[in-house]
Amino acid sequence: MSRQHMDADTAETLAGVVRLLRRAAELVWAAVDADGAGSPRQVLGWGIDLAADLARNLLPDAILVDGPMPVGNEPAGLLRSAEQLLRRVTTPGAGTRLHALQAQVADLVKDANTGVGG
Amino acid sequence: MPCRRRWPTWLRMRTPVSAADHRTVGELLADSDALARETLLDATPDHAPAMVRSWNQLVGSAAELWAVLPSAPDSPSGLDPMERLRAVGEAIGRSVTAGHWPGQGPTDEHLTQIADNLTRARHLVEPHGRHSQQAAPETQRDSHDLHGQLMHTLYVAAHGTAVALGARVTDLQHRLVTGERRRQPLAERPTALEITAAQDMIARFDGFERLAGAYLFGLPSTSANPDQVRQAAPATRLETALAAWEVQAHRTLANYPDPADLVRVARVQALITSTTSILTEAAARRGHIDLEVIQRLAPALEASQTAWSRTAKRWGELTSPASRTDPALVGAASEVRAAIAAAATNQTGWATVKELATRLHLPDAVKTLHLSVVASIDIAYVVRDTAADHSGLTAPARIIGMRAQGEAEIAIEQGETRYEGVTWTTRGQIAANQLIPLPEPARRGLINLADDVITTTNQAVAAAAQLHPSHVKAANRSAPEAHRGRSVEGLQIGRPHDPRLGGPRR
Numbered sequence: 001m002s003r004q005h006m007d008a009d010t011a012e013t014l015a016g017v018v019r020l021l022r023r024a025a026e027l028v029w030a031a032v033d034a035d036g037a038g039s040p041r042q043v044l045g046w047g048i049d050l051a052a053d054l055a056r057n058l059l060p061d062a063i064l065v066d067g068p069m070p071v072g073n074e075p076a077g078l079l080r081s082a083e084q085l086l087r088r089v090t091t092p093g094a095g096t097r098l099h100a101l102q103a104q105v106a107d108l109v110k111d112a113n114t115g116v117g118g
Numbered sequence: 119m120p121c122r123r124r125w126p127t128w129l130r131m132r133t134p135v136s137a138a139d140h141r142t143v144g145e146l147l148a149d150s151d152a153l154a155r156e157t158l159l160d161a162t163p164d165h166a167p168a169m170v171r172s173w174n175q176l177v178g179s180a181a182e183l184w185a186v187l188p189s190a191p192d193s194p195s196g197l198d199p200m201e202r203l204r205a206v207g208e209a210i211g212r213s214v215t216a217g218h219w220p221g222q223g224p225t226d227e228h229l230t231q232i233a234d235n236l237t238r239a240r241h242l243v244e245p246h247g248r249h250s251q252q253a254a255p256e257t258q259r260d261s262h263d264l265h266g267q268l269m270h271t272l273y274v275a276a277h278g279t280a281v282a283l284g285a286r287v288t289d290l291q292h293r294l295v296t297g298e299r300r301r302q303p304l305a306e307r308p309t310a311l312e313i314t315a316a317q318d319m320i321a322r323f324d325g326f327e328r329l330a331g332a333y334l335f336g337l338p339s340t341s342a343n344p345d346q347v348r349q350a351a352p353a354t355r356l357e358t359a360l361a362a363w364e365v366q367a368h369r370t371l372a373n374y375p376d377p378a379d380l381v382r383v384a385r386v387q388a389l390i391t392s393t394t395s396i397l398t399e400a401a402a403r404r405g406h407i408d409l410e411v412i413q414r415l416a417p418a419l420e421a422s423q424t425a426w427s428r429t430a431k432r433w434g435e436l437t438s439p440a441s442r443t444d445p446a447l448v449g450a451a452s453e454v455r456a457a458i459a460a461a462a463t464n465q466t467g468w469a470t471v472k473e474l475a476t477r478l479h480l481p482d483a484v485k486t487l488h489l490s491v492v493a494s495i496d497i498a499y500v501v502r503d504t505a506a507d508h509s510g511l512t513a514p515a516r517i518i519g520m521r522a523q524g525e526a527e528i529a530i531e532q533g534e535t536r537y538e539g540v541t542w543t544t545r546g547q548i549a550a551n552q553l554i555p556l557p558e559p560a561r562r563g564l565i566n567l568a569d570d571v572i573t574t575t576n577q578a579v580a581a582a583a584q585l586h587p588s589h590v591k592a593a594n595r596s597a598p599e600a601h602r603g604r605s606v607e608g609l610q611i612g613r614p615h616d617p618r619l620g621g622p623r624r
Contacts, residue, residue: 037420040467053443
């Protein structure tokens with residue numbers, strides 16, 4: 001799946017994923033700040049940032065990522081929503097980058113449910 | 119125009135050069151090493167700016183020769199160690215070109231001559247190619263020797279430049295005090311800013327020297343240095359990831375980075391610093407590190423981590439929904455994260471001391487991470503240069519208007535009058551939350567944060583000096599007070615006793 005050949009639905013879904021991931025990252029980084037130096041949650045926050053970057057880089061420049069802030073204050077819940085949205089993207093021949101993103105977000109959901117992210 | 123007298127002959131140890139240069143690769147390398155050593159004896163205040171200006175050219179020539187030498191040795195990290203150094207050399211070069219101290223001016227004859235020698239050596243080696251079965255006779259020597267000799271030249275030249283810079287700082291401080299006492303016109307006195315800039319440059323050359331030294335100390339033993347070096351550590355994912363990260367961070371920051379890139383760089387550095395702290399503490403608990411050292415080091419690392427986190431947060435204010443991160447940076451950062459997660463975490467957080475000791479050879483892992491902290495100082499300087507010079511920086515009006523006002527008020531309290539009565543955003547910009555060019559006080563805030571990172575990281579590096587006895591002198595020089603009174607007398611870089619170089623001789 002290239003940026004040029006993305007249909008509108010897929011683009012909107014991915015934009016939603018970017019917003020969910022960015023919001024989840026924001027919440028985790030706020031928790032990292034509250035923890036103080038050396039918080040192990042940095043690893044999760046970082047992982048979410050990277051997943052958001054991957055998702056953002058899948059989108060063409062013309063697609064606006066702006067939109068309503070996702071509802072929810074639990075990183076794990078936001079990540080689950082992102083995972084579910086990503087499952088909807090079933091474009092035939094979807095690129096390896098999309099598959100990598102799906103796997104990464106699935107891993108992050110697991111991490112967020114453990115002590116590291118929870 | 120090169121600055122320095124031509125061909126000093128006090129040692130008479132270089133091969134005489136006739137009109138037609140017939141020196142062999144070995145002679146060119148030996149002459150370069152001798153020239154590098156001469157920089158130490160000629161390390162006067164006046165030479166320092168020219169040496170800094172010549173640095174990128176020297177490192178570039180060395181990297182090009184390194185690339186064509188037969189079968190470059192695999193570093194423990196599996197990444198070409200010269201790439202790391204080249205990235206730092208280029209960053210220093212860009213900073214000078216952008217007009218930062220010492221700015222444009224004459225170059226240094228010694229360093230230029232070394233660069234020319236290395237280029238000449240490359241021309242001699244190149245026809246045979248690094249993968250050629252029939253290497254040039256001169257390059258049939260143990261490739262470790264050739265690479266070691268080349269690296270040693272950079273190592274000594276970096277040290278010589280840092281010494282000249284130290285002398286420069288001492289001279290400037292003396293002239294400043296004298297100028298104040300004699301009430302000389304301000305224009306005739308050096309500025310405090312110039313002194314700080316020269317001190318900053320010392321820290322960058324110290325970092326370079328330590329990176330080159332790490333390669334030399336990591337070389338496998340040769341007949342020439344049986345006792346000087348440890349066996350190369352087995353390749354580790356963490357080491358590879360960190361080395362690749364440093365190079366990529368420099369590349370991304372050199373190429374009109376998006377604020378999102380800066381956020382990622384700062385976050386990764388914070389994570390690396392945290393990991394360094396965790397592993398160092400584990401190594402101390404296992405008896406690999408003195409408890410006294412860890413007592414000094416732990417708070418210093420914590421301060422550095424906090425400074426990087428603050429930097430990330432502030433750069434985050436400049437991002438917009440449309441921000442994009444450099445995919446290559448994302449790739450390198452992902453590998454760092456994965457390597458750290460695999461080495462240092464478990465299901466519930468940081469791995470226990472027992473788990474860490476099982477997974478890693480703690481002394482080697484700690485050394486790898488501390489080297490990365492050393493390298494991060496130069497990244498912090500590039501972050502500062504980006505904050506100062508990046509003309510395309512914009513930010514959403516609401517947050518940056520408040521930030522600019524806050525920074526302006528702090529500056530006004532400190533005596534800055536230019537910001538009094540200035541408004542940084544218009545009502546229209548605020549209403550639409552428009553992206554606006556970064557106001558100067560907001561830029562100044564970013565520079566101050568980078569300065570905090572530099573200061574705290576330098577303190578951490580100085581506190582970690584005793585982790586590796588070979589680095590004690592270099593790290594001690596990074597302490598601000600050590601920038602004063604730096605002199606040639608304190609140096610212990612000796613003459614090579616054997617052209618088959620391998621380890622450092624200092």
